[in-house]
Amino acid sequence: MSVAFTKEDSAETAAETVLPDRPISPHPNLVTRAGLKSLEEELRLAREACEAANTTDDVNERRRLLASPLRDLRYLSERLRTAQLMPDPPSNGIVAFGSLVTFSRDDGRTQRFRIVGEDEADPAAGTMSYVSPVARALTGKTAGDVVIVAGREIEILAVE
Numbered sequence: 001m002s003v004a005f006t007k008e009d010s011a012e013t014a015a016e017t018v019l020p021d022r023p024i025s026p027h028p029n030l031v032t033r034a035g036l037k038s039l040e041e042e043l044r045l046a047r048e049a050c051e052a053a054n055t056t057d058d059v060n061e062r063r064r065l066l067a068s069p070l071r072d073l074r075y076l077s078e079r080l081r082t083a084q085l086m087p088d089p090p091s092n093g094i095v096a097f098g099s100l101v102t103f104s105r106d107d108g109r110t111q112r113f114r115i116v117g118e119d120e121a122d123p124a125a126g127t128m129s130y131v132s133p134v135a136r137a138l139t140g141k142t143a144g145d146v147v148i149v150a151g152r153e154i155e156i157l158a159v160e
Contacts (some may be wrong), residue, residue, distance in 0.1 A: 017063035022075040035120035046072040071089040100160040
C-alpha cells in the first residue's frame, strides 16, 4: 500500500505544522488598559482554539489546527508577562504615551491618533505605536509645536 493512503505520524508532517514564533519587539512592552485587556482576550481565544483543536481525532488535522493557536499562545504569554501598564497621560497638554494628538501635515492633511503600545497600534483605527517615527517626534511636545519627520513638517494642533 502506498504511504499516501496511511495515517503515519512522520517527523516531516510534524515539522510542517510547527509555525515559527512571532517576532518579539526589543522595545519595552508598554500597554494601555485597553491594550492589556485586548492581550488577555486574545490569549483566552487562543486557549479556546487549542482546546477545540485537541478534540480532533485525526492527529495530522489536530497538528494543523493547533499550529497557529500554539504560536499565538507563546507570543501572547510572553507579551502579557512583559506588559508594563502605563498610567493615563497627564492632562498638561504635553504629548505622552496614551495621548490623543491632532496634527496637520505640510500636505494639508489633518490626522488624529492615540499613542499606544505596539500590539494595539492600528493606524486605520486611529492608534499609532509609541515607537513609530511620528509618535517619537511628537512625544514631549505641545500644541503649536512643529516637528520634522522624514523631511516633512508636522504641526501639533491639539493634545488630549
